[in-house]
Amino acid sequence: MNHIKSRKISDLVLGLFILVLGIILAMGAAQITTGASLQQGGDHMPKIVSIFLIILGLCQILFAERRAETIASDDSSEELSFKKKTINFILEFITLFVYIFFLKKVGFIVMTTLFVFVQSYLITPKPKVNFIKMAVLAVLTSTITYYVFVNAFSLMLPVGILG
């Protein structure tokens, strides 16, 4: 029951998202300037796709068969699991966000070492956390990757503060 309910909510969310995407695309398509010589210009396809998105979004909302009363009651164990999953995802996202943000300024080796260490800590089951192992893994990953990619594969990776 709970599964059916969450599926209906997600179907509804998807429908709304697609509808909004279609409307934004249609508004953007209306502003595309095409040359006077072109009968079918760069706005043609966006207009077609936006119409499709709006139709599909509306269909998705109609078929979602939402039932408001089922939204209110929630199973506490699933709620907890959902919360945990959401927190895990947000933590992963923030780590990756910070990594990318400072990658160029701080440099690949330092940021990758920190990133792998923090990531390992976040996803390792708590009884298995071993800081020395994680630190060794982080340092080895960043340095080996850097030297292999820069020297063997001639890729430029940001040097940052070590440069």
Added chain:
Amino acid sequence: MVLEGLRSVLTVDCMIIITIGTIIGIIFGSIPGLTANMAVALCLPMTYKMTPVVGISALVALYIGSISGGLIAAILINIPGTPASVATCFDGAPMAQRGEAGKALGAGIISSFLATILSIVALIIIAPQLARVALKFGPHEYFAVGLFSLTMIGSLISGSVLKGLIACAVGLSMSLVGAAPIGGAIRFTFGFRELTTGFNILPVLIGLFAVSEIFETITSPLGDGSKTKTHSYKMKGFGITWAELKGQTTNFIRSFLIGLGIGILPGIGGGTSNILSYTIARQTSKYPEKFGTGILDGVVASETANNASIGGAMIPLLTLGIPGDTVTAMLLGGLTIHGISPGPLLFVNYGDFVYAIFFAMIISSIMMFVFMMGGIPVFAKVLSVPQYMLLPVVLALCCVGCYGLNNRVFDVWCMLAFGVVGFAMHKLKVPMPPMILGFILGGMIEQNLIRGLQYSRGSFSSFFQHPISATFIIISLVVVILTAVKEIRNKLGRQKN
């Protein structure tokens, strides 16, 4: 042309790269949570500076290794190494529990090897013929084939035709970013100069496949960190007798044809074919009740079909530039980076390169067979490496791949954004392959639609005046309508019950 292709593969560099690629592929395939897509995504940046032949040889070796390697985990720990080996678990794992792991592994490896080789033969025979036909294609035909590919995958791959079509439309809208293919109008760049040429294919693919899969794995329970328990096994010779092998001939041929056919269909590959082939093998068997209890038929059906899809998936990629499955979508990215546009002209302008790919695939298959037959003890050990040690490294390497493409952080941001999009789509049960195909084919569909309309002064009826184009458009419409009707009927039936 054939000899030139062979010569360019039989170099020390290329052979070393194929060897390494096959081994890394098998390792990625055998570790649950690491997929063929990740293997190709991760190793793509290493090929940037290689010659096209060496680079693409590495990628096809990874492809073959990873699809084949999935059976090791499926049989020894009852967890599919890749989605292409899901059905292998059904009978492979019970066989291992009964002490017949050696036989299951032997049958799986031999089936995988023979199916890969035969699918490459099919590729060599079918692809040039198809390319010859495709040479006569104009904008009407290309548009219709693109539309057909999208509607087929949108209708067939997911349980919901609506969600499949939504995925296609989202993919198409992603392809609209940047300069229009005809007229050059700049669209939806939101002030980012980097988006003038549209989203780069690699960050999109790495984000949607690798990063979203990592997000998914990370937000699922990773176990208590204890070592994975693998079944013990003994393997004498090939693990399977000649009589047992001979008894599987019909099953093998049927599964091969299913795998090849599914592979040729755009966007669908081993992940679908192994389950379909297993289901049909059970339905047509004289002893369907034995399926799931640990019989060779199940392992052979699954492993034959998933490897047969490899050659099948390469056919539309090389002849039309339409990826046959998600890994070939990554290969398309690899080809683009090396300045090669797949399509019928590839066979005319770069014939030796095409044959080099064929030979690289054959060599990789042989290496896969040798390494998997001889190296099972090593690969079984790899299974015990915990995911929490591997995933952060994989994620860091994904970032390296995206950064190295143009030496800019913008591509890494795109990777993250598409990782989140992929994760959200997964949570909303929207299938990923139609979205990818929509993104990849969007430019081609738009360009040919506009050209076709310009030829006929804006009239769409011209698309129905060309027989090939009309046929594909009508089939597309029929498939969508029939699938939708079937779905509505099923839904009404369920509601009645």
